[in-house]
Amino acid sequence: MCGIVGYVGKKPVVDILLDGLEQLEYRGYDSSGIAIKTATSIDVYKAEGKLANLRDVLRPNADKITQSTMGIGHIRWATHGAPTVLNAHPHTCNCGNLVVVHNGIIENYKELRSELEAEGCTFRSQTDTETVSHLVASIYAEVKDLTKAVQIATKKIEGAYALCIMHNNEPEKLVVTKRNAPLLIGVGEGEFFVASDVPAIIKHTKKAIYLTDNQVATLTPNSLKIENEKEEEIEPKVEVLPWEPVALSKMGYKHFMLKEIHEQPDVIRNILVGKLHTSNSPIVLNEVKLNKETLKNLNRIQVIACGTSLHAAMIGKYIIENFCEIPVDVEASSEYIYRKTVTDEHTLVIGVSQSGETADTLTAIKQSKARGSHILIITNRPDSAMAREADSLVPVSAGIEVSVAATKSYIAQLTSFYLLALYMAEIKGTMAQSDLTNLKAEMLLLPQKIEQILAHKEEIQTCARKYANTRDFIYIARGINYPTALEGALKLKEISYINATGYPAGELKHGPIAMLDETMPVLSVLMKGSVYEKILSNSEEAKARNARMIALTNSTDAKLDDLFDFIIRVPEVTELLSPIVAMIPLQLIAYYIAEFLGKDVDQPRNLAKSVTVE
Ligand code: M6R
Numbered sequence: 001m002c003g004i005v006g007y008v009g010k011k012p013v014v015d016i017l018l019d020g021l022e023q024l025e026y027r028g029y030d031s032s033g034i035a036i037k038t039a040t041s042i043d044v045y046k047a048e049g050k051l052a053n054l055r056d057v058l059r060p061n062a063d064k065i066t067q068s069t070m071g072i073g074h075i076r077w078a079t080h081g082a083p084t085v086l087n088a089h090p091h092t093c094n095c096g097n098l099v100v101v102h103n104g105i106i107e108n109y110k111e112l113r114s115e116l117e118a119e120g121c122t123f124r125s126q127t128d129t130e131t132v133s134h135l136v137a138s139i140y141a142e143v144k145d146l147t148k149a150v151q152i153a154t155k156k157i158e159g160a161y162a163l164c165i166m167h168n169n170e171p172e173k174l175v176v177t178k179r180n181a182p183l184l185i186g187v188g189e190g191e192f193f194v195a196s197d198v199p200a201i202i203k204h205t206k207k208a209i210y211l212t213d214n215q216v217a218t219l220t221p222n223s224l225k226i227e228n229e230k231e232e233e234i235e236p237k238v239e240v241l242p243w244e245p246v247a248l249s250k251m252g253y254k255h256f257m258l259k260e261i262h263e264q265p266d267v268i269r270n271i272l273v274g275k276l277h278t279s280n281s282p283i284v285l286n287e288v289k290l291n292k293e294t295l296k297n298l299n300r301i302q303v304i305a306c307g308t309s310l311h312a313a314m315i316g317k318y319i320i321e322n323f324c325e326i327p328v329d330v331e332a333s334s335e336y337i338y339r340k341t342v343t344d345e346h347t348l349v350i351g352v353s354q355s356g357e358t359a360d361t362l363t364a365i366k367q368s369k370a371r372g373s374h375i376l377i378i379t380n381r382p383d384s385a386m387a388r389e390a391d392s393l394v395p396v397s398a399g400i401e402v403s404v405a406a407t408k409s410y411i412a413q414l415t416s417f418y419l420l421a422l423y424m425a426e427i428k429g430t431m432a433q434s435d436l437t438n439l440k441a442e443m444l445l446l447p448q449k450i451e452q453i454l455a456h457k458e459e460i461q462t463c464a465r466k467y468a469n470t471r472d473f474i475y476i477a478r479g480i481n482y483p484t485a486l487e488g489a490l491k492l493k494e495i496s497y498i499n500a501t502g503y504p505a506g507e508l509k510h511g512p513i514a515m516l517d518e519t520m521p522v523l524s525v526l527m528k529g530s531v532y533e534k535i536l537s538n539s540e541e542a543k544a545r546n547a548r549m550i551a552l553t554n555s556t557d558a559k560l561d562d563l564f565d566f567i568i569r570v571p572e573v574t575e576l577l578s579p580i581v582a583m584i585p586l587q588l589i590a591y592y593i594a595e596f597l598g599k600d601v602d603q604p605r606n607l608a609k610s611v612t613v614e
Contacts, residue, residue, distance in 0.1 A: 003025070004072070005072065006193070007072075007192070008192055009070075010069055017071050018051070021200070024196055028608040030077055031048050031078075034054070034071055034073040034074075035072050036065045037068055037166060042166065045057050046085050049083075070171070072164045074102075080105070080129075093136075094137075097168040100129060100163060102128075105614075107128075107158045139152045140167060144169075146167045146170050147225075151227070154179070160179060160614070161179055162196060163175075163177050172221060173220050174219045176219065177216040184211065187207040187208065191204075202241060202245045203245045215234070241383065263408050264450050270399075279441035280440075283419050283426060285419060288392040288393070288394060290374070290392060292428075295424060295428055300346070301326055302350070303317060303351075304349065304350070304365070305332070305352035306611070309354060309358075309410075310330070314330050314483035314486070316420075317329070326348075334360040341367065343371050344373065347368070351364065353380075354381070354609075356380070356386040356387050362386055374392065375391045377389070377390040377392070380396045380398050380412065396416045398411075404602065407491075410583065418443060449571040453571070457588055464588070467521045468597055470519070472515070472520060474547075475502040476505035476525070478504055478534055480575065480579055481578060481579055484582050488502060488589070489501050491591075492594075495599055495604045496599055497599065497605070498593070522542045522547040527552075527575060527582055550568070552582055552586065553568070553569060568585045
């Protein structure tokens with residue numbers, strides 16, 4: 001949700017900022033901008049839309065700024081004010097001497113704006129951020145010290161922020177600070193980098209300092225000073241980032257999403273290595289610190305997550321309750337944090353997040369931690385803010401996911417939930433040995449089953465083309481695959497903008513059935529097992545209302561041919577593992593529909609990969 005970068009050193013800054021922003025484009029792509037310190041002034045360049053537009057704006061100005069060695073940059077996901085050039089960051093004060101880039105939300109911006117307007121400041125944008133530039137500039141006019149001005153200003157600001165600020169009168173200085181938003185400082189030789197996330201700096205340095213809330217850092221090419229809230233200097237803790245620079249490539253695929261869908265067999269193989277050797281060996285989860293005693297003392301598990309991770313959590317509930325006999329609640333983090341939530345030291349709280357930075361989930365985790373719960377984090381980013389809060393960690397190891405629509409991280413989260421549930425069941429002794437062995441054996445076969453589906457993707461493409469020109473789409477399922485229906489619908493909504501909804505199949509007759517007619521596609525997730533016959537009946541009910549029926553099934557039952565207009569077949573799989581197999585065709589349907597409609601598959605409108613505002 002917005003990305004910020006900064007650099008102070010000896011190298012030309014423009015490319016460093018643009019490369020950094022390119023790595024952060026997953027955080028938003030509504031607009032972008034940079035501010036460059038020149039010999040006499042600070043020059044600001046901005047553009048609406050994707051970063052490529054900013055590069056176009058900069059081209060004619062290249063000669064003016066190529067020698068500059070200090071600057072800040074921003075990529076925006078709009079919260080306050082439309083995605084226009086005027087609302088793009090960096091924001092300046094009236095004299096143009098101070099510039100600010102910001103990630104987060106200034107909650108008391110209206111009050112601050114009124115006060116600053118009364119003092120004579122003229123606002124040009126509708127953003128909350130512009131209050132920060134005027135506020136810091138007005139304090140600076142009195143104290144004549146940028147660090148001090150930021151320290152005073154941040155005491156007046158309410159909300160979440162990562163800020164990077166420079167002033168024309170302090171030619172070799174960046175001041176950065178944060179509260180409830182990610183920010184790290186890259187440490188180089190005679191240079192410092194600032195970024196919302198590691199990919200923006202890893203090409204330049206592996207040494208970094210994660211700023212903690214309310215610290216203010218002052219950076220010059222050869223010095224770094226970090227002060228805490230009481231303005232006491234503290235010793236910086238420099239960490240070595242466990243990252244290698246990776247050149248992100250589509251490897252010949254048209255979109256990152258398609259490439260990431262194809263990576264899923266290997267993602268599962270990678271996760272299982274070292275954790276599940278054979279069907280007879282116990283599950284190994286080295287960073288999970290739950291033993292027989294802690295599990296015995298648990299009376300419930302609470303899983304919190306957002307979006308796709310929430311759907312993985314819903315399946316997690318199903319399997320943990322089934323394997324481990326512990327009651328599990330699942331809740332959207334954004335709901336969890338604004339009510340009286342009852343958790344204590346007898347509750348295991350599991351946070352699920354691809355990015356490990358989602359603001360709502362992070363807040364929920366911190367609340368539960370303060371109440372004494374054991375915090376277990378399932379994340380694709382073991383270096384994230386959530387991972388740093390964890391008592392136990394399950395890294396999902398999906399690799400970098402570029403496409404905003406989550407695919408391989410979802411399959412990785414599901415795989416991790418199976419491992420975790422089996423791990424706890426083994427400790428608690430709640431599963432028969434034969435069931436454990438059979439399930440593990442089937443898990444080891446999952447990569448091949450996904451490969452079989454991918455080998456027949458043309459059939460799914462045909463299905464997608466047939467139904468692409470529809471306004472609405474309904475997905476139905478029951479039991480363990482109800483979240484599969486929700487996730488299938490979310491994928492389609494996100495990248496094609498078709499109004500898609502997932503329903504428990506049994507709920508159709510309680511209202512949604514009123515929408516059905518000959519224009520409405522209804523996709524039934526019809527996997528063999530405990531609810532197969534029930535979904536079949538619900539599909540008959542939909543067929544009787546003339547809906548356009550599609551089946552996603554592992555059944556070869558001949559009677560399906562009369563009921564469904566299109567049948568997508570997947571390999572045989574036990575019901576308990578079917579959500580992994582069933583999801584692959586649904587990802588492909590969403591992908592091929594969006595691609596057929598000419599949508600921006602990897603960067604759908606209005607979205608960002610990492611949502612760091614509540
Ligand atoms: O990084 P997280 O898993 O915490 O992100 C949660 C959601 O924002 C995310 O899953 C979102 O729904 C994706 N766009 C799904 O494709």
